[in-house]
Amino acid sequence: MAATFPLPPGSTIGILGGGQLGRMLALAAARLGLDVVILTPDEGSPASRVAARTIVAAYDDPVALQALAQAADVVTYEFENVPVRAVEALTALGAAVAPGADALRVAQDRVAEKTFLNASAAPTVAFAEIGGADDIAAALPRIGLPALLKTRREGYDGKGQAWIRDADAAPAAFAAVGAAPSVLEARADFRRELSIIAARGRDGEIAFYPLSENVHEGGVLRTTLAPAEVTPAVQAQAGQIARSVLDRLDYVGVMGIELFDLGDGGLLVNEIAPRVHNTGHWTQDGCEVDQFELHIRAVAGWPLGDTTPMVQVEMTNLLGDEVHDWLAIAAEPNARLHLYGKGEPRPGRKMGHVNRVKSR
């Protein structure tokens, strides 16, 4: 409601989404004396249990958005599939929303994302826009085999994807992704996956953490090691990519940028997430200001603070039943347990994570 930045303590941060990222953002906001109001369709969400107030409604519910715009001095989001129209409606109601709708638009459509990145000095694999199986056949000579078909929208943690190893398999792959508008991507011949967590403040100040090395299994993040062992040149290149992407979006907040390390000194951008990121959880026990506080500081118009690492940390996600190891982890020296307050440990569900301090 026509907020003046920096927001003083006692101000209210609105968060679209009630999952673990919203929960950890709420905890960071509380430390800084800021209140949090959550908008989520779910009753009893992880974030709402540590927030001053929760509005339970669909993200595009006009009454809920009105209430959120009135309650919050700034609104942010914890996942990139928030409807763009919800952000637009909040903005029309006079609410400050950060990151803005542009970032969301780019992140929600893999074709728009790759087009934007390549125009922003942030190279990606070769790609083609796919409307039907025929487009795949037409694109394959340029993209090469094997190629990865992904839906343009939605899909995360490996869902909505199909590998094409043979041109004849194009129709089956297109059916496998639900015959949805898609993008065909060349396979990146990468040595490993890295990511950089970066932030931009309201005054254009940029901050980022050192690169992390990430291991996925079945499309789901398993571990992060950070700071990663990389050359200064690779770190500098990642910093330049982050700066270029954030500046061009006039971005405010934390962004996660996933990278392929080609092993020859080159980096490609895999994807960007306009929010705090699972590969940044190591910062909670590795840095003075963690990614959650960094994001809150950025959207509240505060100085970003110190992102220098203090120690090397290995972050391991606790998926499904792995959360049952909580007692052993709690007894382990140098292990810091973070649990999300989720009920049922369904297979593959992110229940928590552990940060193990590797060196001091």
Place this chain on the structure above:
Amino acid sequence: MAATFPLPPGSTIGILGGGQLGRMLALAAARLGLDVVILTPDEGSPASRVAARTIVAAYDDPVALQALAQAADVVTYEFENVPVRAVEALTALGAAVAPGADALRVAQDRVAEKTFLNASAAPTVAFAEIGGADDIAAALPRIGLPALLKTRREGYDGKGQAWIRDADAAPAAFAAVGAAPSVLEARADFRRELSIIAARGRDGEIAFYPLSENVHEGGVLRTTLAPAEVTPAVQAQAGQIARSVLDRLDYVGVMGIELFDLGDGGLLVNEIAPRVHNTGHWTQDGCEVDQFELHIRAVAGWPLGDTTPMVQVEMTNLLGDEVHDWLAIAAEPNARLHLYGKGEPRPGRKMGHVNRVKSR
């Protein structure tokens, strides 16, 4: 509720009191996947804004205590002036309460406290029980001048106290403390004030942080420096005092023990607080497991975790208008800001604190 310890993630911690200590306990509990329910007489308390649920009622409201006993798997408290009858009522309702009523009884009465301490290998200054001004005159030859008169109950941050520098001043001093049952204390000829934050688990495991050096102004804590510069013998002596006090109370949870350093290798206990303690706030940015998580681990029956310091920290309380320095502190390197979400910065009110990392 016949809880079985250790309490698994998803369990609920009840907290009597809604101030900043309850708030920081709630944040620590959330990190471990535990829910919190607060019982406080105040609407919109600092702790309730980060808790899953709040019951607004007097601490001895029977209906509220019934609701708390039903909701919580274990109940703890954030300040020592909770009515003992509230804890007894909760226990009668089948709730597990930690620390127990004995610790509260001892901490609420300065005569009982000093009697207990001296019987527990935890020496204090000489003292006398005072029921009237005549008792002061009778005690002064043994206690000496100057002497400090304090009410037996209530009183904190320097309130309810009067110095007696002259035997003739006894009646005026007794009137100054409201003619309440009191204790007369000999002046400790101390070099500085230290404290030790210690914890005891449900299995009798003991953990403590290194000593901190504390500076008070007008009876209110101003700064803490920790780990303090002390000899290994002084640190060992403080550890023995803590162990003796906690064991004799069959204590579960964190206790703050304020000490006088006599400068000759000797320590006297000033007072004990059966809760997390302002002089332990440095642990938030100085240790793997801070005093808030340590307390939650203890009362939940978890292993206590690592209390080894990583760095030296200077903690400074932000009193009253000092909270208006938040923006400068947020921009300061190596300064970690902690704000309590309190509204009005009345003079002397504890609004937050800052931990400055001194060395790494």
